Structures are given as structure tokens and as C-alpha cells.
Amino acid sequence: MVSATYILDLFIGSFVLWSMYALLAIGMSIIYGILRLINFAHGAMLMVGAYFYIMFLSMGLDPITSLPLSMALGAVLGVTIDFFAYRPLRGGPELSMLITSLGVYIFLENLVRIIATPQPRVFPLPEFLKGVYRYGDFSVRVIEIFTIVLTLVLFAALVLFFTKTKVGIAMRATADDLEASVLMGIDANRIIMIAFALASMVAALTGFLWGGMYGQVDPTTGFMPGVKAFIAAVVGGIGSLTGSVLGGYILGYAEIYSVGLLPPEYSGLRDGISFLILIIILLIRPYGLFGREVERV
Amino acid sequence: MTLLDVKDLFVSYGPLVAVQGISFQVRKGQVVSLLGSNGAGKTTTLRAISGTISLVGGKVTGGSISFEGQEITKVPPHRRVRKGISLVPEGRKIFHRLTVYENLVVGGYTVKDFGDRLEFVYQLFPILKERRNQIAGSLSGGEQQMLAIARGLMSNPKLLLLDEPSLGLAPRVVDVLYDAISKINEEGTTVLVVEQHVKKALTHSHYIYVIQTGRIIASGEPEEVLSMDMVKAYLG
Amino acid sequence: MRYAKRVLLTALIGAALLLLIDSFASGYHMYLIELMGIYAILTVSLGLTNGFTDVFSLGHVGFMAVGAYTASLLTFPLEKRPSYFPELPEILKGAYLPYPAALIVGGLLAAAIAFVIGFPVLRLRGHYLAVATLGFMAVVYSLLLNMEPITRGALGISGIPEYTNIWWIYLWLGLTIYVTWRIVDSYHGRAMIAIREDSIAAQSLGIDTFRYRLVAFVIGAFFAGVAGGLYAHLITLIDPRAFSFVLTFNIIIMLIVGGMYTISGAWLGAVLFTVLMQVLKPVEESTGLYGLVELIFSALLVAIMIYKPRGILEEELPTVVRRWLKAGEESKRS
Numbered sequence A: 001m002v003s004a005t006y007i008l009d010l011f012i013g014s015f016v017l018w019s020m021y022a023l024l025a026i027g028m029s030i031i032y033g034i035l036r037l038i039n040f041a042h043g044a045m046l047m048v049g050a051y052f053y054i055m056f057l058s059m060g061l062d063p064i065t066s067l068p069l070s071m072a073l074g075a076v077l078g079v080t081i082d083f084f085a086y087r088p089l090r091g092g093p094e095l096s097m098l099i100t101s102l103g104v105y106i107f108l109e110n111l112v113r114i115i116a117t118p119q120p121r122v123f124p125l126p127e128f129l130k131g132v133y134r135y136g137d138f139s140v141r142v143i144e145i146f147t148i149v150l151t152l153v154l155f156a157a158l159v160l161f162f163t164k165t166k167v168g169i170a171m172r173a174t175a176d177d178l179e180a181s182v183l184m185g186i187d188a189n190r191i192i193m194i195a196f197a198l199a200s201m202v203a204a205l206t207g208f209l210w211g212g213m214y215g216q217v218d219p220t221t222g223f224m225p226g227v228k229a230f231i232a233a234v235v236g237g238i239g240s241l242t243g244s245v246l247g248g249y250i251l252g253y254a255e256i257y258s259v260g261l262l263p264p265e266y267s268g269l270r271d272g273i274s275f276l277i278l279i280i281i282l283l284i285r286p287y288g289l290f291g292r293e294v295e296r297v
Numbered sequence B: 001m002t003l004l005d006v007k008d009l010f011v012s013y014g015p016l017v018a019v020q021g022i023s024f025q026v027r028k029g030q031v032v033s034l035l036g037s038n039g040a041g042k043t044t045t046l047r048a049i050s051g052t053i054s055l056v057g058g059k060v061t062g063g064s065i066s067f068e069g070q071e072i073t074k075v076p077p078h079r080r081v082r083k084g085i086s087l088v089p090e091g092r093k094i095f096h097r098l099t100v101y102e103n104l105v106v107g108g109y110t111v112k113d114f115g116d117r118l119e120f121v122y123q124l125f126p127i128l129k130e131r132r133n134q135i136a137g138s139l140s141g142g143e144q145q146m147l148a149i150a151r152g153l154m155s156n157p158k159l160l161l162l163d164e165p166s167l168g169l170a171p172r173v174v175d176v177l178y179d180a181i182s183k184i185n186e187e188g189t190t191v192l193v194v195e196q197h198v199k200k201a202l203t204h205s206h207y208i209y210v211i212q213t214g215r216i217i218a219s220g221e222p223e224e225v226l227s228m229d230m231v232k233a234y235l236g
Numbered sequence C: 001m002r003y004a005k006r007v008l009l010t011a012l013i014g015a016a017l018l019l020l021i022d023s024f025a026s027g028y029h030m031y032l033i034e035l036m037g038i039y040a041i042l043t044v045s046l047g048l049t050n051g052f053t054d055v056f057s058l059g060h061v062g063f064m065a066v067g068a069y070t071a072s073l074l075t076f077p078l079e080k081r082p083s084y085f086p087e088l089p090e091i092l093k094g095a096y097l098p099y100p101a102a103l104i105v106g107g108l109l110a111a112a113i114a115f116v117i118g119f120p121v122l123r124l125r126g127h128y129l130a131v132a133t134l135g136f137m138a139v140v141y142s143l144l145l146n147m148e149p150i151t152r153g154a155l156g157i158s159g160i161p162e163y164t165n166i167w168w169i170y171l172w173l174g175l176t177i178y179v180t181w182r183i184v185d186s187y188h189g190r191a192m193i194a195i196r197e198d199s200i201a202a203q204s205l206g207i208d209t210f211r212y213r214l215v216a217f218v219i220g221a222f223f224a225g226v227a228g229g230l231y232a233h234l235i236t237l238i239d240p241r242a243f244s245f246v247l248t249f250n251i252i253i254m255l256i257v258g259g260m261y262t263i264s265g266a267w268l269g270a271v272l273f274t275v276l277m278q279v280l281k282p283v284e285e286s287t288g289l290y291g292l293v294e295l296i297f298s299a300l301l302v303a304i305m306i307y308k309p310r311g312i313l314e315e316e317l318p319t320v321v322r323r324w325l326k327a328g329e330e331s332k333r334s
Helices: A004-035 A042-058 A063-089 A094-116 A142-164 A166-176 A178-183 A188-213 A225-235 A241-263 A264-284 B042-050 B052-056 B078-083 B101-109 B114-124 B126-130 B139-151 B171-186 B197-204 B220-228 B229-235 C002-025 C027-050 C060-075 C078-084 C099-121 C128-146 C166-184 C186-195 C199-204 C211-235 C245-258 C263-289 C292-307 C317-333
Strands: A132-135 A138-141 B001-011 B016-027 B029-037 B058-067 B087-090 B159-163 B190-197 B207-212 B214-221
Touching: A004 A042, A004 A142, A004 A225, A004 A241, A042 A094, A042 A188, A042 A225, A042 B052, A063 A188, A063 C292, A094 A225, A094 C292, A132 A142, A132 B101, A138 A142, A142 A166, A142 A188, A142 A241, A142 B052, A142 B058, A142 B220, A166 A188, A166 A264, A166 B058, A166 B101, A166 C211, A178 A188, A178 A241, A178 B052, A178 B078, A178 B139, A178 B171, A178 B214, A225 A241, A225 A264, A225 C128, A241 A264, A264 C099, B001 B042, B001 B190, B001 B214, B001 C002, B016 B029, B016 B042, B016 B058, B016 B190, B016 B207, B029 B042, B029 C292, B042 B052, B042 B058, B042 B159, B042 B190, B042 C002, B052 B058, B052 B078, B052 B101, B052 B220, B058 C002, B078 B087, B078 B101, B087 B139, B101 B114, B101 B139, B101 C245, B114 B139, B114 B171, B139 B190, B159 C186, B171 B190, B197 B220, B207 B220, B214 B220, B220 C263, C002 C027, C002 C166, C027 C211, C027 C245, C027 C263, C060 C099, C060 C128, C060 C211, C078 C263, C078 C292, C099 C166, C128 C245, C166 C186, C166 C263, C166 C292, C186 C211, C245 C263, C245 C292, C263 C317
Parallel strands: B029 B190, B029 B207, B087 B159, B159 B190
Antiparallel strands: A132 A138, B001 B016, B001 B058, B207 B214
16 A cells, blocks of 8 residues: 555655745744744744735736745844834843744734635745646656755755854854854844844745645644744754754654554644654753753853 | 043942942053952953943943043943954853854954954964864863954954953963963053953053952052052952 | 631622622623633633743643543533444443532543653743643644544534533632632742742752642642633533634733732733623624734733733732722821
């Protein structure tokens, strides 16, 4: 029953899911690294990004313009949220920011519900991503390949950004020691702004991919991917870029294979399995597979 | 000419007053030492000058700090670096997860002539050039202190603040550091050092202030200060 | 003695009030008052962990769900079980308990689970703990959906006997408040507050932080489980969606807005939430702006976190009232 094609299908499926979790997890990691904020609202940025794209399309713009515009608007929104919700809490307990981000999540979800109605929207995929490649029994969608390739390219670009550019290195320095980075003449608020802009932009792009993969979005779309990405980031070691990507990978695989290889009656346990992995990892390695102890006295 | 003028400075952490009205000057081109035992308020004073006091929950509650004749108490910390003040903090606080080279890149965040600065600090501490691709956290204590000073010099400061540079280091390493400090000073950078290591400070400074429980209790040129009985008793 | 008198007096006043409500409130208002009581049990018990120790749990609703399903199964009419739960495991086929006992067993099971997962999870710090407890909630949710022989999955259980009334709810609320108050006002309670204010200092004082966290977590879970049982026998039908993240979030909003460091704040939050919900629901329905209530609540939460992070009631209500009275007298005198 389990044929080679089936396994290959699962493989592609988990790769795609990994890509999207990893993209979100990277954003969460960037923000966590600098602010020690587990940004629960990050999943909502995915959903909002997908809606932005639909909005620009309905204004008559073509997909090639709409996508970068939706990413830019996502970045603006991310920076705005930081300014109003998180900046006033800087220096306070970590938990206040986590609770606030719960509030921000609910706020965004319901704002979209009010503006765009709770009904799911069809997510129109641009023509050039609509095709399907077939090789005998095996088939793969263009959007799937696009997602995988784009994620790899983006990951490489981010690694370059964080290791080769002055701002990127300064961001890592700020994540390492905020006080010391201020002593180097770095404006921490500006760095945090860049972090939010970058993370939100990537989240908006993930929204585009997510919408394209599943064909529709609704105001609650961001919840589960957000939570999963969050698990991916923690499993990999939040604050570590490589960790986030590997965390996404582990999670994507666990999820797809638990659905694909277990008897059908257990397939509903998919979300439970992700959390089980999280809890086990947290117990064995409280700072994730690639994380380091960051809490200081 | 006075480069730094601290007048009647008060600093508090919440209800706790850590610095109680100290005044001192640093003349351009000199090496000035602030001596005192643990908890005397030395680190707090440096944090007030660099502006990072607000990041650790403290506040300047009175007095003024002027740099090149300009009041800077209200200037945010990252801007003070652009004005020419650089603090090498206590405990070094290098970026542990970055490489030596990346630490220096961040140190030179505000400057345009990055290449020249890099050349300068590599000459000062050749070991750093050798180790440039190593993760900073893996350096020895002495090397980390050299990196911290080099990083602080990358912004081409007019005034270099050093907080306990000799802390926890072997005497041989301390000698190297203080030779470097003299060299930095000869190149034209004014230096304000906070120390517990009295001997080193005495031989390498032009002027000395002794601070005790948030107040200046003595000041003068090294020999002058050393001859005061109360200072002898206090510093041991 | 002083305690006993005060408790008795409060209980009497409470009973009189309930009698009044019981005889005058109409069906719908009655339902609201009952729901408010259940929310209050949840917030006060969550306040025991989240407020009095520095454990921030997002898993409270998971314990509530455990209590709700357990109690519902135990009181479910025996004769209807074979047709309604055809695949029910042998032991559960004949397991019947009267309602009050079923509530307690539901609470105890929730407490037992809290004890087991508390051992590993409570060793985590800060937001890692929040994430792990959220994970617990999600696992419970996923199990409820998938353990079809017992839970009937997404269909849920309907036809649960309607045993819960205002008396049961407020009796349990009274008990929750009483137990929480005794804990907070005891030597142990002060230890817990020390933990909250400064975990490291508490450790250096020789307080076993882990033990107190675990005690608070387990007791909190017990009352959440009972609240679940009360809820199931009030609504008479439960399904996994009733115990989702939305409810978790609402309880946290109530607790934080009201004031998570005081008992009065916790139940006040539940009262405010229910009232505000009632005021806002018609607005939402007449304008067609569904989501408006949540939008306002979430904005309120963010505002509270920024401007009044300890919530509306930073001190217990009796203390506040006493101060007002005193201030009033003094202003009269002068």
C-alpha cells in the first residue's frame, strides 16, 4: 500500500510545510533574539499578509506588484504594532510582552473579521504558479516547488544579511548584549524596528505562499501556523536562525508522516503530536536543540 | 583644556542613591584614574557619563555632565558615542557569539574610516588579527579584555572610559594592557580609568581622584595622592 | 474564631443574595449570572497559579475540559449509554456517580493530571512554561477530538442532565475563594508571594519554590476541573470547540483586567467581562460587526498591560473599601 510515489508525495508535502513553518519561525526567532518576546501575534501577520495581497489584487494591480506591496505593508504594520503595543513595555517583565502579544493576535484576527467578514476568501494564485508537473503517478504543483526554492533562497539571503552586512551583524550583537550594543553607538529602537519590519515582511510572504497552497484564507488562518512556527522555533532553539529552520523541518516531517504513515484513525492527532514533540524537547533540552541558555540573572 | 566636566553629580537606582554629588574634571590628552573600593560608585559614574545608566534602572537625579563644553546629560547613550565618548564596560561585555572581526565591525558601527581603525587596533593588539575569525566567547580573559578595548577604540573616541580593565587578569597581561593604554593616550585619546588596582593606576595616570561611598575624598597628582594618610588607609 | 465569624457572615449574605436572585431573575439573566459564577471560579483558580506564583499557565482550559468530560460521563444516564456510546470501554459502561461526587471526581482527575505534568513542566521558566502549558491544552483538545469511543469526537456529548443551578455554582465559587484565600493568607501563601516577587530571593530564603508552584498548580487545576463539570451540567452539551484557545484567552483577559494578584480582582474581572459582553453583544449584532467584542477586549488587554499592569484591583477589595471609608471619615472631620 505504501508505494514509492506515496513516500515521495509525503516528502514533498513535508518539505513544503517545513518551508512555511521555517519562514515564520525565523521571524519569531529574530524578534525573540533581540526583545526576548515570544511574539504570539506573528501568525496573524501571515493571515494579514495574505489579505493585503488579495486587497491589492482587487484594486486592479497585477500579482507581481501586489506581492511586494503586501510585504511592504506587512512590514509597516509590524513596526506600527511594535511602536504602540510593545515599546511601552520595554524593560518590563518578559511575560507582559507575551500576554500583550496574545492580545495583539486577537486584535488583528477580529479587525480582519470586521473589515473583511469572517467568510473564507478564495486566494487567487497567479497564472505562472498554477501548473502541475506530472511524471507517471507522481505529480507536484508549481507552487510547491516555488515555495521550497523561495524558502531556500530567502534563508541564504538572510544568512548573508546577518553575517555580511553591518546592520545584520549589529542585529546579532544587539541580540547578544543589548547594553553593550548601545555602547557601540547602536540605536536599539532602530534595530528593533528593523527586526519587526523584516520578520513581518517574511510573514506576509509566507501568507502568500500559504494562501496559494490551500487556495483560501479566513481570519483564523494564522493561528495554527503561528503556533506551529512558534513550536518550531522553540524546538530548534529560539533565537537561533539555523535552529528555527531545523525546528521547522522536524515539525513539518513529524506532522506529514504522522498523517501519512499512521493508520487513518490517528491522523487527527497531528496537532497533538506537534505539541508532544515540543513538550518532550523542552523537557530534555529546555533551550531547544540549538539554543543556548539566554536567561541571565 | 577640560574635555569632561562632571559637576555635583547625583545618581540613584530607585530609592538607592549610588553617587552623591561628585565633581571632577578630565583634561584633554591626560590619563585620569578614579580609584576606590567595591561599591564606591565608580561604575555608576561611568554609566552616567556613557548614558547607559537608564538601561540598568538608574537615573541621574542631579548635577551635570559636560563634554567639550556641551551639556550631555539628556543625550541618549548611542548618540554620545558619535560625540566621541566610548565606554569599555566592566566585565568586558564582548559579543560572545560573534567573531572577533564581527565584534570590531559593531565597534565601528558609527565610523566611516573603518579600514583605518581596524588597522590601528590590529597594530595595537596583533593577537586579535591572528584570532579575527574566532568566536569571541572562546578567547582567554586577557584576549577578551583586549578585544573589548579594541572594540571601544573602533569608534575613534576622544574620550575612552575604562571600567576595571585589570579585573581578574594575570599581572603579565595587565602590563600589556597598561602599555597599550599609554600608547592609546600618546596617539591623542584622553582616557578615564576606573580601578581597584592602585599600583598600575598610579604609575600610568596624570591625575587621580579617590572616591568613597559616592563621594570624592581626595584628588591630585599620583605622588601627592599617595602621600595622603587617609588615602593610604583607605586604599591599603 | 475571628475567621469563622467572618466566613459565616459572608456566606449568609451571599445566600440571601442568591435567594433574591433565584426568585427574581428571569431565565436569560439567570443563565448569565450562572455563567459569570463559572468564569469566576476559573479566574480565581487561575489566579492561584498565575497570580500568586510566577507560573503563567495557558493550560487552564485543558483542566476544565478534563473535568467537564469526566463529570459528564459519570452522570450520563446508564440506560442511554449503550446506544449513545456504542464503543465505550467496559469499565465506563457501569460507572455512575451522583452529580456532586462526579464534579469532585472530575476535579480530582484534573488535579492528578496537573500533578503528573506539573513535575516536568513547572521546572521550566517564564514563557517556556507558558508555551508548554499551551501545548498541554492543545494535546487535550486533540485527544478530545480523537478519543471517539469516550468523547464522541467533534460531535461532542449532548443530553447531559441539567443538574447545575445557581446554588451549586456559587457554593463552589465560595469554596474556591475560601480555599484560595486561606492559601494566600497563610504562611504558605506568603511564601508564594515571595516567589512571585522575587524567585531568586525566595530561593535564598530557603523556600522550596517548586513545591509551592506544584501545590498552586494542582489546586488550581482541581477547581478548573470542577468548573468544567458545572459548565457541562449547565449547558448540557459539550464539544471540543468549547474548550479552545478562545476561552483560554477570555479567562486570561478577565484575570488580567480585574487584577491577577488579588482574589477580588480575579472575580471582579469575570463580572466585568460578563457585563461588558452583554452590553456589547447587541451593538455587535445590530451593526453586523462580528468580532467587535473581541476587538475591544483585546485592545483593553493591551492598554491594561501598558498603563495598569497589575490590573484594576491591586489590593483586595475589603482593603480598598476600608481605605475609602477611612478617607471619607477623615474628610468629614476636617
